[in-house]
Amino acid sequence: MIVRTLDEVRNTDRHMKSDNWDSVRLSLKDDGMGFSFHITTIKAGTETHIHYKNHLETVYCISGDGEVQTLADNKVYKIVPGTVYILDQHDEHMLRGGKEDMVVACAFNPPLSGQETHDADGVYQIAD
Template structure:
């Protein structure tokens, strides 16, 4: 069994920090679960273009508000606590 606290990941190679976001990689491919699981904090007032070419993604918003835009059709979706969005077509998107 694996048990991890996000607080234990801070400052390790499982925490990636950029000007727009900080991601704590709780589960990775090397953990052998068949999926990854991250806690990601998006900084207010930033805009981030994202495209995962080789995997799908589901996101659950815990706190804060923002939008996600799918670039192919320019649809914009409001994101707030309790919202889940799934990029089921390797969608290029903007946060």
């Protein structure tokens, strides 16, 4: 059994930060679960282009607000606590933080190795 706390992981290399988001990666590829699990904060007022060509992702909003816009059809979905969005088609999208920071729980398949950041196309490269 693996037991970790959010605070413990914040003080390790599993805590990744960018100008737009802060991701605490609680479960990663090396844990052997077949997915990774993160608690991510999307900063208020930010916009991030994302296109997970190599991963599927499920995102559940815990607190705060924001929106996701699918670029294939330009649909905009409001994200508030209790909302889940599932990127089951490698959906290229814009993720926007709202009036306050948005905290989400994310699961990735295949799992992330831990140090990934979005490249110029919004992609996470596949872990070796």
